[in-house]
Amino acid sequence: MKISFLDLKASCLEIRQELDETYRKFIESGWYILGQELEAFEVEFASYCNVQHCIGVGNGLDALHLILRAMDIGLDDEVIVPANTYIATWLAISHAGATPVPVEPNEKTYNIEPKNIEAAITSKTKAILAVHLYGQPADMDSINEIAVRYELKVIEDAAQAHGARYKGRRVGSLGDAAGFSFYPTKNLGALGDGGAVTTNDSELADKINLLRNYGSRVKYLNEIKGFNSRLDELQAAFLRVKLAKLDKWNAHREELAKYYIDKLTDITELTVPFVPTWAEPVWHLFVVRHPKREILKQHLKICGIDSLVHYPIPPHLSDAYTENQWGIGSFPITEKISQEVLSLPMSPHITHKTIKNVAEVLQKAF
Numbered sequence: 265m266k267i268s269f270l271d272l273k274a275s276c277l278e279i280r281q282e283l284d285e286t287y288r289k290f291i292e293s294g295w296y297i298l299g300q301e302l303e304a305f306e307v308e309f310a311s312y313c314n315v316q317h318c319i320g321v322g323n324g325l326d327a328l329h330l331i332l333r334a335m336d337i338g339l340d341d342e343v344i345v346p347a348n349t350y351i352a353t354w355l356a357i358s359h360a361g362a363t364p365v366p367v368e369p370n371e372k373t374y375n376i377e378p379k380n381i382e383a384a385i386t387s388k389t390k391a392i393l394a395v396h397l398y399g400q401p402a403d404m405d406s407i408n409e410i411a412v413r414y415e416l417k418v419i420e421d422a423a424q425a426h427g428a429r430y431k432g433r434r435v436g437s438l439g440d441a442a443g444f445s446f447y448p449t450k451n452l453g454a455l456g457d458g459g460a461v462t463t464n465d466s467e468l469a470d471k472i473n474l475l476r477n478y479g480s481r482v483k484y485l486n487e488i489k490g491f492n493s494r495l496d497e498l499q500a501a502f503l504r505v506k507l508a509k510l511d512k513w514n515a516h517r518e519e520l521a522k523y524y525i526d527k528l529t530d531i532t533e534l535t536v537p538f539v540p541t542w543a544e545p546v547w548h549l550f551v552v553r554h555p556k557r558e559i560l561k562q563h564l565k566i567c568g569i570d571s572l573v574h575y576p577i578p579p580h581l582s583d584a585y586t587e588n589q590w591g592i593g594s595f596p597i598t599e600k601i602s603q604e605v606l607s608l609p610m611s612p613h614i615t616h617k618t619i620k621n622v623a624e625v626l627q628k629a630f
């Protein structure tokens with residue numbers, strides 16, 4: 265038995281004909297950057313997220329970075345960020361020139377704990393950057409309530425959560441702006457790099473439009489010092505084909521997750537994901553916890569099952585952030601999570617039979 269973590273090719277093969285046709289049309293168009301495909305994708309993805317604006321950019325990191333720039337958040341500013349996240353969330357803040365201020369997660373959801381946010385707010389705090397980790401929406405009402413009281417902006421890192429809902433509302437529409445990634449492994453993935461910003465703020469959308477394209481609205485008129493970070497026509501065209509499949513693919517993930525939870529709940533020492541009543545996650549990753557994670561991972565490997573760790577080193581302990589001198593023990597909940605989490609195979613193209621095999625191996629292991 266050989267079970268891979270995620271088969272990226274399978275999603276392409278399912279829609280092979282449409283992708284081939286899209287590519288042919290793309291070549292024929294003779295227009296490769298900032299054209300009709302991108303415009304159409306932006307309209308469709310904005311509508312999918314139930315927001316007024318979507319701006320396609322180069323990748324997820326740029327999406328978050330440009331949001332912060334557009335909000336004029338930079339030097340001497342602080343941004344509240346989950347301690348427990350992928351490092352890109354932090355890097356966006358650092359690249360804008362601001363300081364990430366980490367906050368510990370809720371031990372059950374792994375997302376930022378709103379109760380811990382207030383203690384981290386200072387006179388320099390400008391925004392809260394919440395992450396919908398593993399495809400599970402963060403507790404946005406509580407976060408927004410704090411933000412209103414302290415006059416802070418709220419930014420969503422929705423890179424892992426395309427289509428997830430919080431109290432019935434789609435992520436990407438729950439703060440002042442949201443950043444998405446279309447990195448190939450994400451729930452909505454391009455065949456290369458890609459990203460987008462969604463927002464209901466027309467002024468902010470306009471600024472991000474400028475920032476992604478050299479600060480220019482009209483060619484050779486540069487209003488501000490912009491960047492070059494645009495979602496390619498080709499990737500936008502592929503993403504349009506894939507967006508039409510997203511709900512179906514997310515529904516399949518949901519079925520697999522329910523099966524896993526059902527079969528694994530009773531295993532002592534193994535913690536299955538917790539889903540609050542208000543959350544409709546999209547299961548970007550299916551993450552379990554076990555005190556002896558490495559032994560479990562090894563056992564799965566011997567049985568032919570791939571598993572991964574998201575993420576083994578929290579940002580505050582990574583070499584990239586040594587300047588902050590956060591030692592081991594600075595964020596104990598985050599550190600414990602990083603030592604215990606294990607992501608099991610999960611994708612829209614894994615069959616129920618395969619998941620059954622994984623569950624059986626785990627049941628027998630204990």
Ligand SMILES: *Cc1c(COP(=O)(O)O)cnc(C)c1O
Binds near residue numbers: 323350446
């Ligand atoms: C993938 C990811 C990003 C960055 O996206 P890229 O497209 O790789 O730049 C940011 N935040 C989170 C939580 C991610 O998972």
